[in-house]
Amino acid sequence: MNAASTIITLPVLLPLLGAAVSVVFARSAMLQRVVGIVVLAAVAALAAVLLVMADTSGPVVASLGGWAAPVGIALVADRLSALLLLVSSLVTLAVLVYAIDQRIADYGRGTASTTFHPMYLMLSAGVSLAYLTGDLFTLFVAFEVMLTASYVLISRRTSATRVRAGMTYVTVSLMSSLLFLTAIALVYAATGTVNLADLAGRMDALPGELRTVLGLMLLVVFGIKAAIVPLHFWLPDSYPNAPGPVAALFAGLLTKVGFYALLRTQTLLFSRDEPWMLMLVLAVATMLVGALGALAQNDLNRLLSFLLVSHIGFMLFGLAVFDPEGVGGAALYAAHHITVLATLFLVSGLITRRTGTVALDQMGGLARTAPGLAVLFAIPAMTLAGLPPTAGFVAKLALLEAGVGVGNAAVAVAAVVMVASLLTLVALVRVWVRVFWGEPRPPLPDDDPDDEVVVGTAATAAPMYAATAGLVAVSLAIAVFAGPLTEITDRAGTDLLDRGPYRVAVLGGAP
């Protein structure tokens, strides 16, 4: 009990402690860097331990303060949350290394920041808590911790136009938080509990209409956070305006935490027996709007943002199928999506750093001037497009296999998945042709010299490339270990739909 309670709370408490230390010693740049990297590496190690524990002996549960669920707050790590926590913490670590190195390259070794490191670790604590909590209200708190830190990260040291773009993000996020809080109040009024495992039983007893209303409210809440079409509009306007590593962090983690919450609540609280038609429609809309939107962009980061939205649709498809393979496939796709999108945004940061612009029609010839960068872009691009033998292919295959077994509507959506993959490939090939082929061009001057990120400089530090390459390696590892990973996510999918192990682990005794 104690060992488990320690291991499961530390991924939340360590980043908080790290954030506190970073604030107190805000003048020691070196200490901040060491604390950040050590803390996030520790979280990744703990997540790996949790994944092994959850996979071998069922969900790991800790009751905070010794108050057992449903009275107290429970932290739960089952296969799904441990896997996503592991992937997320690896991405967070790599992006931090990249960000630290960018700051060293641009501002020198001695420059400390009072906000960046603490807020980065706060965000990481919020993400860990969101994955691990077994309580609807604590999920809200986790989202708030995460979002509040992200408001600071998106708007610090930046220009008026970018603050304007950040405002969209803040307003939409606050709107969804308000709705989330309302939904929690209604859920509590209807059932008298906010413990997810306890709710799983009590929701079944509610009248069908009430369940539908609560389910749809939570769908809208997490739909905004996960950028489901038509609630995605804020994302391509705000993410591209964040500094490179911050955009990579947001693209990798925030929408997936939203999707995780959607997956968790819909499977645990609103279980259903057949494919979910509404979600199938939303999946189609998300895939197509995202992919077609990406084709129309000239801004590299906006293009990637639309592709991000498009591939959220793939995960929705897995959820819509609502069978163990589908849900497991969605979990695997989420793990792959976290890594690949963060990598692509980091690569985009490196490209912009060299060319001084995000406009595709003003770049060219990078394959000749920066062949390493070309390789770093090509691998995640192929992964996102889902070409064999990459992780994207494995994850997409798992989704398609799940889809073809459950009826005509799902088969039709599976066809849309193929179309969206093709459109993704077209969009990325367009980037490849514009950016990496053609005549090399001299870098454009930094049009915004006061902001966080210096661009248009040839000075790139090797660790920035190493961090990006590390993420590419994580993505390749997902492909290499596709066998065991698919087995874990399949078992995760079975658990999610069965609900039994989760409830027994949290509540104990009779499910």
Place this chain on the structure above:
Amino acid sequence: MTDPDDRADRAGSADADGGGVASTWDGPSQPWLLNGDCRGRQHRSLLLEITTRAVFPTVLVFSVYLLLVGHYGPGGGFSAGLVAGLAFVLRHIAGGGGDLGTGRVVRPPTVFGTGMAVAVLSALLPLAFGLGVLESAKLGVTLPVLGTIEVQTSLLLEVGVYLLIVGVVLELLRSLGTGIERDLDEAGEQPES
């Protein structure tokens, strides 16, 4: 812009009130009026400054009381921190931004950083005694005059929260209060009357 006459006026009043009186044994050791840098003469209120001077320590003591009774009664680290923060807000209103700057020895981020560290460590402390995270225990302390006092170990967490909130309020006063006044001054705007 601050009126130069205003500065001279204030310096004079501080002198008259506090400068020379420290020589007598029962004289106040500090000037009674706050020594802050107020943006405009019309922003100063003698009544408010004197009241603040009298009320400030009382409010701080009250906040500590709230912190201590919080386990069984209304109060706790959060509300106690807010009450203490309000005491500083009062000083800010009465004495201007400069008042909080003059006597300060720690930066606000250090205060709330320490608070957060204390809170997190107090969550982890029970592990050292074989308990779960965030578990608390009741400690009995026998003091000579007061008798036995029972203390919940969760008080440590409350102290962390208290420091966190006080630090955040001070930081808000620094960044949004004094910072905006300074920006206005730099922009050359006259204070509103």
